[in-house]
Amino acid sequence: MRLVVVGNGMAGSRLVSEVRARDPRIDVTVLGAETCPPYNRVLLSNVLAGNTRPEQVRLLDPSWYGTHRVRAVFGSPVELIDRDTRTVLTADGRREPYDVLVLATGSEAVVPPIPGVERAIPFRTLGDCRRILAAAERSRRAVVIGGGLLGVEAARGLAGRGLPVTLLHLAGHLMERQLDVEAGEVLGETLAGLGVETRTGVAAEAVLEEGVRLAGGELVEGDLVVLACGVRPVTGLAADAGLEVRRGVVVDDELRTDDPAIFAIGECAEHDGTVYGLVAPAWEQAAVAAAVITGGKLLYRGSRLVTRLKATSVELAAMGETQLTEEHAEVVRFSHRARGTYRKLVIRDGRLVGAILLGESDAVGTLTQLFDRGGPVPGDRAGLLFPGLSAAPVADSPTLMPDAAKVCQCNNVTKGEIRACWEAGARDVPGIAAGTRATTGCGSCRDAVAGLVGWLCEQEGVPA
Structure with missing residues (x-):
C-alpha cells in the first residue's frame, strides 16, 4: 500500500507515527508545506513568552523519518489531487501516486481585509513566531488584534517580555466562545494586572505605521501589530478535487471523505457538522484513521473539548457548554474578582456539561474527569468547586x-x-x-x- 499524507503538522505527523507503529510495511510519504520538521503549535505561546526555545517544540526529529523508513518532503506544498490516476502534484513538480491519501492540511490565519494589514504579523506558525520575536526586539509598544485564545496568549507573552500591550477584540468580552460575560471580564482584569490593556467591542479599521486605527478614527499606538483574528480550515485542495466541503472537508466516522481512498483529519476536517480547532481531537482522529488504514476497526464519535489557556500567571480551563443559563441547566458559580477568581459549573440531568475555572484551582483534575467521562455529579456542589473544603477526599x-x-x-x-x-x-x-x-x-x-x-x-x- 502506498500512503501519502498531505500536511506534516500536528495531525499529519501524528498519523504518520501511528501508522508506522501499527504496520512497518506500508510505503509512507508525507508532504509538508513548511520547510521545517513538525512542531507543537500549541506551545508557540510559550516560545513567544520566552519560556521555551523554538527547538524544544519539535515533535519529530528529522532522523526519525529515515529510521522508520518514511519519506518526508519539507517545503513542498501540494497543488493538485488527481483522483482519476490517484496522484498528487506538488508545487515543485513532484508527482506522488497513492493508494490511500490523507489530507491533514490544517488551518490558516484569518487576515482581515483592512488597509495596511500587511504591516501586521499573524500569530500562527513557528515562522510567524520568529518574526514577532524579531520585531519585538525593536518595538516600544504592541497591539494584538483578536481576543480569542491565541490573542490572549500572544498579548500575555509580549507583555511578559516588557512590552506595553493593547489587546483589541471585536466581541463584547474576551474568549467569547469559551467564556461567559463575567469570566471574560475577570480575565480582562487579570490581564490588566499583567501589563495588558484590553479594549472590547472595538473594530480595527486600518493598520498604520504608528498603530491601529479603530472604526470611528481613534488611534491605538503600537509599532508592532500582531493578528490573532481566528483561523479557517484549509480546504481549497479538497474542493478543487471535487470532494464534499462545507466549513471543513466532510468525513464520516472512519474519517473518510466521500472518496473512500481519501481521508481527512485535524483542523481541515468536518465531522458530524463540527470542525475542531484543538490538538486533542486531531490526535484522536489520527489514531482512528491510522487504525482504519492499517486494517483495524475503530470509529470516531466526536471529541469532548477542554480548553486550557497557556499564559504565564493566568490559570484558565473551560469545557463544554459554558454559556447555558439557569433557564436550561443548573448553574453553580463563585466569583471573587479582586483575586481574579471565577468558577462555574453547568449541570444538566445530573451530569457536568460545562465548566469554567479561572484563577488557581485544585478542582481542575476532578472536573475534567467528570466532564470527560459523563459520570453523575456528586451532591456536594461546593465540594466540587472547592475540594479543600470538602470532608470527602477529592476524586483526583x-x-x-x-x-x-x-x-x-x-x-x-x-x-x-x-x-x-x-x-x-x-x-x-x-x-x-x-x-x-x-x-x-x-x-x-x-x-x-x-x-x-x-x-x-x-x-x-x-x-x-
Missing part, C-alpha cells in the same frame, strides 16, 4: 483515581497507562512521556503526571 487523589481516569487530555492517556509505563521501568516524567506521550501536548498535565510518578515511587519504596 492518586489513591482514589480509577485506572480509567484520563490524566493527559491531549493524548488520551489514563492513570492505568501511566502506572503500566512506570511498572515497565519509567521513573520520571520524561520516561513517562517517552512511553505514553503524556505531557507532550499542551503540557498542562505535567504536574499531575509528576504527582503520579512520585506517588507510585513512594508506594513501592522506589527512589524517584
